[in-house]
Structures are given as C-alpha cells and as structure tokens.
Amino acid sequence: MTSDPWLEAHAYLRPVADLCAEVDREAAGIDVLDARIPDWEDYRADFLAGVPLLTSADAGVDLEPGGRMAGALLERLAAGTPPGPLAAEAGALDADLRRAPQVSRRIADFLLGDETVAPIFPGLLRYLAWTAMARFLRPVVSAFDGWRDEERWLRRYCPTCGSLPAMAQLVGVEPGRRRLLSCGCCGTRWQFKRTGCPFCDTDAQRIASVTLEGEPGLRIDHCESCRGYLKTYNGEGHERLWLADWSSLHLDLIAHDRGLKRLAASLYDFEPAGRDHDHS
Ligand SMILES: [Zn+2]
Numbered sequence: 001m002t003s004d005p006w007l008e009a010h011a012y013l014r015p016v017a018d019l020c021a022e023v024d025r026e027a028a029g030i031d032v033l034d035a036r037i038p039d040w041e042d043y044r045a046d047f048l049a050g051v052p053l054l055t056s057a058d059a060g061v062d063l064e065p066g067g068r069m070a071g072a073l074l075e076r077l078a079a080g081t082p083p084g085p086l087a088a089e090a091g092a093l094d095a096d097l098r099r100a101p102q103v104s105r106r107i108a109d110f111l112l113g114d115e116t117v118a119p120i121f122p123g124l125l126r127y128l129a130w131t132a133m134a135r136f137l138r139p140v141v142s143a144f145d146g147w148r149d150e151e152r153w154l155r156r157y158c159p160t161c162g163s164l165p166a167m168a169q170l171v172g173v174e175p176g177r178r179r180l181l182s183c184g185c186c187g188t189r190w191q192f193k194r195t196g197c198p199f200c201d202t203d204a205q206r207i208a209s210v211t212l213e214g215e216p217g218l219r220i221d222h223c224e225s226c227r228g229y230l231k232t233y234n235g236e237g238h239e240r241l242w243l244a245d246w247s248s249l250h251l252d253l254i255a256h257d258r259g260l261k262r263l264a265a266s267l268y269d270f271e272p273a274g275r276d277h278d279h280s
C-alpha cells in the first residue's frame, strides 16, 4: 500500500503527510556523506554491556558529517518555495544555531541528548535532524543489522541510538513469529520479547491489545501496569508507510481517549508549523 489510498481513507492525516513529504523531498536532494563502518570487534564488549552503538567510544562512529547533512537540510527548507511556516521556522532554527560555532557537531550532540544545546524549536530540530541523520546512518544501521546477534540484545531501547521504540512490528509465521521494536529516530528495528511491556518490563499477563475495525494491520498493545501503549504493525511488506508513526496518529488519539500514555518516542511531538500554541 502506498500512502495515497491510506490518505483517502484518513483525510485528517493529510497535513502531517504533506509536511513529511516536503521534508523527505528536500532531504533526498542532499548529498549523503560517507559514514565509517565501525570495527565490530572493538564494539563487542560495549554491545554485550548494553551500550548503544552511537554512544560507544570504542565503536567511534563520528556523527559530525550527519550533523552537516542536517544543517544542509535546514538551509534547503529555509530557502523553500513557496515560503511558508516550515520555511520560516527552519530559517529561524538555522540562524539560531549559527550564533555559536561548530553547528554540525552541536546538532549531532543534541540528537544524542546533550541538553546544553538549547535550540529555539527543539521538537522541530529533532525531527529534521534525525531525518537527515538517518540517511547518513543507513549503511551503518544496515551493517549493524548484519553483525548483531539479536538474542544478545533484547533490550527496550534502540541498539543504535538508545531511543525508546516508536512502534512495534510482528513478523514471520508461527512458531517462529517474532516481535520487533522500531526506532523512529535512526530507523533501526530490533528484536524484543514477544510479550511483555517495553516501558516497565512487566510480565506478559498484563498486556492487552485493541484492534480496530477496518484496520487489520494495526493494533494498540497496552500495559495494565504502567498504562503505556505501543502501536503495532501486524504484518510485513509495508513498513515504510505503517511504521512511519505519523500514518497512525489516529491510533494515538484512540489510546489517549482510553487514558493510555504515550511512552514511545516520537518525532512528531512538535507544534505543527502555522498553529498557535494552545492545547485546547
Ligand atoms: Zn535508533
């Protein structure tokens, strides 16, 4: 399924879909800089100890070129035609970041949680910079997928960047059916226990699922202990659309109405461009 029939059935997703499409289009126009693939043996001890790849000094993945790509994306969006709220906010972010030296290094540090980098639109920067950084990291993530022994990770946070999952996916057929968690930031998917909550590590008995009429591919798994929920794509082949998080924002509303809490990481918690800041 491409996004078109999906959007016909869910017209309220159109604004966020258009925003994502615009950002993806500009990101696709940026030169992808080379990322060095780490020497996996150098990283093995940190991996076994649960240290995500990008925060491991021994792995030594340099994110600065990805930060440069993010800076280039901001510039392209700021120069966007026609000028609109996204162009204005990207331009303001760009100008704000340039007030201090080493812009690309600071963007990279910000993505890994450095709170001394305090941009004016942190949510928007996280979204835009991860969009560029994920492109930079693609060969690293792919090589890491090939090297990683999934059974030795099984943790609730991303083995590459350390973020909590944005979504989950059920793949394969019984008896070998597996649950993957999906990182909304760097794009890594990794294996997790089939049942059990990734937010509080509770046991399987306290997990319940909500399925939606007319949407057999998606469901909401929620935990009765911590009230956290995780949107789950129950299938394979349409990852690009159904693991995109924005494509199932209506599930977040349903979960919210049921009193559940979004504990999953999201790149979409910024105020949409052009809206004022009231939450009523
Ligand atoms: Zn990640």
Ligand SMILES: [Zn+2]
Pocket: 197, 198, 199, 200, 201, 202, 223, 224, 225, 226, 227, 228
């Ligand atoms: Zn829980």
